[in-house]
Amino acid sequence: MIIVAIIIGVFAGFAAIGIRVLIETISHLSFPGVGTLLDNIIAAPWYIKILIPIVGGLIVGPLIYFFAPEAKGHGVPEVMQAVLLKGGRIRPRVALVKALASAITIGTGGSVGREGPIIQIGSSLGSTVGQFFKVPTNRMKTLVGCGAAAGIAAAFNAPIAGALFAVEIILMDFAVAQFSPIVISSVMATVISHMFEGNFAAFQVPGYEYVSPIEIGFYFLLGALSGLASWVFIKVLYYSEDFFDNKFKFPEYLKPIVGGLAIGLTALVFPQVMGVGYDTINLALHGNLIWHAALVLVFVKIIATSLTLGSGGSGGIFAPSLFMGATLGAFFGYFVHSFFPDITASPGAYALVAMGGLVAGTTRAPITAIIIVFELTNDYQIILPLMITCIISTILSTKLSRESIYTLKLLLRNIQIKEGSEVNVMNSIFVKDVYQKEFNPILITDNFSNVVNKVIQGRGPEFPVIDKNNSVKGIISIENIKDHLFEKDSLQNVLIAADLMDTNLAVITDDDNAQTALDRMLKYNVEGLPVVDNEINKRILGMVWPKDIRDAYQKEIERKEIASSLASSISMKEDEKSVQFLEGYSIAEIAPPKEFVGKSIRELNIRRNHGVDVLSIKTKEGEDEKIKAIPSPDYVFNKDDTLVVAGEIRNINLLKSLH
Numbered sequence: 316m317i318i319v320a321i322i323i324g325v326f327a328g329f330a331a332i333g334i335r336v337l338i339e340t341i342s343h344l345s346f347p348g349v350g351t352l353l354d355n356i357i358a359a360p361w362y363i364k365i366l367i368p369i370v371g372g373l374i375v376g377p378l379i380y381f382f383a384p385e386a387k388g389h390g391v392p393e394v395m396q397a398v399l400l401k402g403g404r405i406r407p408r409v410a411l412v413k414a415l416a417s418a419i420t421i422g423t424g425g426s427v428g429r430e431g432p433i434i435q436i437g438s439s440l441g442s443t444v445g446q447f448f449k450v451p452t453n454r455m456k457t458l459v460g461c462g463a464a465a466g467i468a469a470a471f472n473a474p475i476a477g478a479l480f481a482v483e484i485i486l487m488d489f490a491v492a493q494f495s496p497i498v499i500s501s502v503m504a505t506v507i508s509h510m511f512e513g514n515f516a517a518f519q520v521p522g523y524e525y526v527s528p529i530e531i532g533f534y535f536l537l538g539a540l541s542g543l544a545s546w547v548f549i550k551v552l553y554y555s556e557d558f559f560d561n562k563f564k565f566p567e568y569l570k571p572i573v574g575g576l577a578i579g580l581t582a583l584v585f586p587q588v589m590g591v592g593y594d595t596i597n598l599a600l601h602g603n604l605i606w607h608a609a610l611v612l613v614f615v616k617i618i619a620t621s622l623t624l625g626s627g628g629s630g631g632i633f634a635p636s637l638f639m640g641a642t643l644g645a646f647f648g649y650f651v652h653s654f655f656p657d658i659t660a661s662p663g664a665y666a667l668v669a670m671g672g673l674v675a676g677t678t679r680a681p682i683t684a685i686i687i688v689f690e691l692t693n694d695y696q697i698i699l700p701l702m703i704t705c706i707i708s709t710i711l712s713t714k715l716s717r718e719s720i721y722t723l724k725l726l727l728r729n730i731q732i733k734e735g736s737e738v739n740v741m742n743s744i745f746v747k748d749v750y751q752k753e754f755n756p757i758l759i760t761d762n763f764s765n766v767v768n769k770v771i772q773g774r775g776p777e778f779p780v781i782d783k784n785n786s787v788k789g790i791i792s793i794e795n796i797k798d799h800l801f802e803k804d805s806l807q808n809v810l811i812a813a814d815l816m817d818t819n820l821a822v823i824t825d826d827d828n829a830q831t832a833l834d835r836m837l838k839y840n841v842e843g844l845p846v847v848d849n850e851i852n853k854r855i856l857g858m859v860w861p862k863d864i865r866d867a868y869q870k871e872i873e874r875k876e877i878a879s880s881l882a883s884s885i886s887m888k889e890d891e892k893s894v895q896f897l898e899g900y901s902i903a904e905i906a907p908p909k910e911f912v913g914k915s916i917r918e919l920n921i922r923r924n925h926g927v928d929v930l931s932i933k934t935k936e937g938e939d940e941k942i943k944a945i946p947s948p949d950y951v952f953n954k955d956d957t958l959v960v961a962g963e964i965r966n967i968n969l970l971k972s973l974h
Contacts, residue, residue, distance in 0.1 A: 316454065320461050320496035323444050324503025327437035327465030331504065332511055334414050334436065338429055341422025342590060345371075353594035356424070356586045364424070364586065365579035371423025372571030375416050376627055380568035383412035388556075388624055389427070389632045390435030392724040394463060394485055399725075402869070403442055403455035410439035416629035420571075424578055424589040426619035430470045431631020437466030438485070441500075457493045460486045464497045465504035470633075472508060473690035477501040480683045484721065521601055523667060524660035525696045533651050533659060534668060534700040537644065538707025541669055544643055545676025545708060546715040548617050548636070553723055555625030567627070574626025581619055587612055588619040592638040599641035599666040606649040606662075609642040616642070632720055636673040644669025668697065668704050675705035676712035679719035741830035741868065746823055749867045750846040750859040756781045759788050763810040767796060776842040779855055780816040787845045787853045789816030822847045825856060829864045836861065902930065902961045907952045908973035917948035925970050927962030 345367045348355030356364065379386050385393045386409060397405045417432035441462025445455040460481035468477030478501040482494060559570055581588055587595040595612070598604050604612075620635040648665030667688065675684035684705045689698060718726050755773035757766055757780045770778060770793060780789040795815045821839035823832050825846055832844055843860045847853045911919060922928055932946050935955050952958075960967060 316457070316496045317499060319444060319448060319450070319458060320499040321503050323437075323441045323458060323461045324465045324500035325507055326440045326444070327433075327462050327500065328469050328504035328507025330410070330414070330436050330440060331433050331466060331469030331508060334418055334429060334433060335512075337414065337418040338421050338591075341418055345423050351594045352590060353587065356582065356589050361583055364582045364589075365576065368424040368575030368579045368582075368589075369572055370575070371419050371425060372573070372575030372626070372628065373569075375419050375629060376568040376571040378412060378419075379416050379627065379629060383409050385409050386413040386416045386435075386629050387627055388724070389431040389630065389720075391431055391484065391631075392721050394435055394438040394459065395721060396725060396728070397438070397442070398456050398459055398485060403457075403459040404446065405439045405442035405459070407439065407443040407446075410436045410443070413439070413629060417631075420623065420628040420630050421590055423575070424582065425575070425623045425628045425630055426578055426588045426590070426592075426616065426635065427623050427628060427630020427632070428591050428634025428637075429631060430467065430633035432629065433466040433470045434463045434480075434485075434631070435466075437462035437464075437469075437504075441465075456486060457496055460493065460497050461500035464501040467687075468501040469504040469508040471687055471691065472505060473687050474498075474501040474505040476683055476687040476690055477504070479686055480680065483680045483683050484678060520667065520692050521663050523692055523694045523697045524664050525700065526660050527658040529658050530660065531700065531703060533647075533655075533665075534703045535707055537647055537665060537669055538672055538704040539711055540643060540647060541640060541672030541704060541708035542676045542711030542715070544613060544617075544639055545636075545673055545712040545720075547614075548620075548632075548639065548673075548677055549712075549716055549718075549720045549723060551617050552621045552624060552632070552720065553727075555621035556724075559625045559627065571627040574622045574628055577622045577626075578619055581615065581622075585612065585615045585619075588616050591634040592616070593634070596638055596641040596666075596670075599645040600663045602645065602648075602661055602663045602666075604642065604645045606646050609646040609649070612642045613639050613646070632677060633674065636677050637670045640670035640673030641666045643673065664700075667692065668700050671701050672704040672708040676708035677720040679709055679713060679722075681705040681709045741828065741833065741864075744829040744864070744867050744871055745825070746827050746829065746832055746846055746859055747825035749829065749863045750825065750857045751863065752857040754779065754855075754858040756855065757791055757812050757816075758782075759811070759813050759816075761812045763796075763815070766791060766810075766812050766815060770796060775858065775860065777844075777858070779845040779858065780812050781855055785854050787820065787822055787847060787855050788813070789818045789820055790841065790845070791816050792842075822850060822853055823859060824849060829867065832859055833861070833864060899963055899965075900961070901964050901967060902959060903967050903971075904933075905958050905960060905967070905971055907954065907956050907958055908970065909954075910973065911952045912954045913951060915949050915951050916946065925962075926966035927960045927970060929958055930961055931959045933957040933959070 342352055346352065346355040346359050348358055350358070383406065385406070390413060394405070397403055413432050413435050417429065421427060421429055438459045439462065441458040441460070442455065445458040450458065463485045464477040464481035466477070467480045468474040478494070478498045481497050486493060563570065565573065578589065599609060616635055616638050620632065623630065644666035645662045647669065648662030651665070652659045652662055671684040671688040674687065675681040678684070685701050688701055755769060755775065755778055757769050757778050759780050759782050761769070770791065776792055778791045779787050780791055782788055791812060795817060819839065821835050821841060821844055823835060823844045823846055836842070836844060843858050846856045846859050848856060916929060929946060932950065933956065934953065960970070
């Protein structure tokens, strides 16, 4: 794992350098000149400001649509989804398409950041390396975290923040076993970045001033403003995405052109919104922004970033969050310093602290936000104001909206992180569908020699011990016999299976679900469980193994993703209540049969008993109609529900006949 972590860190470090160079090259080709990028954009003719983002959208739209739809948007939710539902597996092509799409979007004026793409590219590289070495699922997730950490570290020259970002946001797990390789990748990416670009600073950060303890009160207020701005950003961004995805009728691969046009028109008045916006951030940090311009830019940037991402552009939300924080802090700092000059720092100090506040409020990752700004300044004096601002921002933003800018996208895809989406899926998989009927039992009267032979020749680490009635009496593993192996000959007629077996027995019935089986394996520290007809007689039916559950889990996730995608892409007309999608198969809207009303999906076992899948349920709550996509197995049917089911046409017709 250490060697693989080093490899990922090196690859991600080079990838971060490569995408920075690519963005700079495209930016200078789009807006040539000898000044800063902002100066060149301001100096460009009006028609260039409009035309260049349109051209960028014309290239990016088809590139994402036809080659890697995962590259659309800000990227981090896609990485989180891969970790939660796909065992960390990301298609290798995503790294290349994301790099090209993001570089073109940003280089042609898209109002997004480069950090999100670098995170997704690094994560994709981590997953690709893991797939090459065929690492197991639990380690694959760690390698994805390694790539994400390396991406952040190389982007900001902040190795500590990179490691914390990976465990706080991507993996949501501070386990030490996972943390070690992530730190190594983060360090290696920073070393590579230093080697080729020097110990650069992402921003020209001025010295921080902490003037008076009384000033802490102003940072409480700044945290509240940051939390409010974070909430507005999240709401506007997802309103834009919903508008372009569901209400704006236009070819999907051409929508980024519309976003590019909107950005170009906005840039005629506010050229600062184009690109990552680092030049404007530096102006805010040094107090060179007029207060009213700083205030307006907060909201213009929110709209510009939302238009770019909502229309289908590719880029991150980290830099826009920093931009909004810097401009909001500059505005706030101007006023408090004007009224209380003796006890407050300059506007640039507030701009610096508010950068962390906006990142914390949007991502709900206050630790990462604090460490990023701290590593940018290397000044311990900033810690107290920074902690206050980031925590208050996170608290207020969370009160206004439970989901972060990342998890909200997952929630809209019906992935419940806080309620444990993996557990939800596991609860819908039953032991009867995954257990192995072929197993290697040991008779309770077998002598030691027979026991050893069966354990050595058999499959699996656990062997059930049964009596003549096929009832399970205990479990034998290699651990039970290894201490006696050297005395095999002398003990073969002395010891029997009953003397060796572990009677602290864990069994599972075929009606239990996979999550119960996994919990029981963990509790009893066993690698497999005997499946019995009931827990009284314990007549054995087979064995269930973790691998069988994992395989069933992956198949169920794939089935749910396909079904969800299929169901969401079909719009039922009033005069056409079914759609045939394969020969002999269709999707249809039906009312629930009378025998369904008052019973749950789990209780009815619809797939097993009727041969169809319930894709979604339309429910009525008062005057409103709501759709439950991929409903819970515990959902209880009402007589006014409408079911969207998929399956063989004959099975659907049989179900209709029950009315």
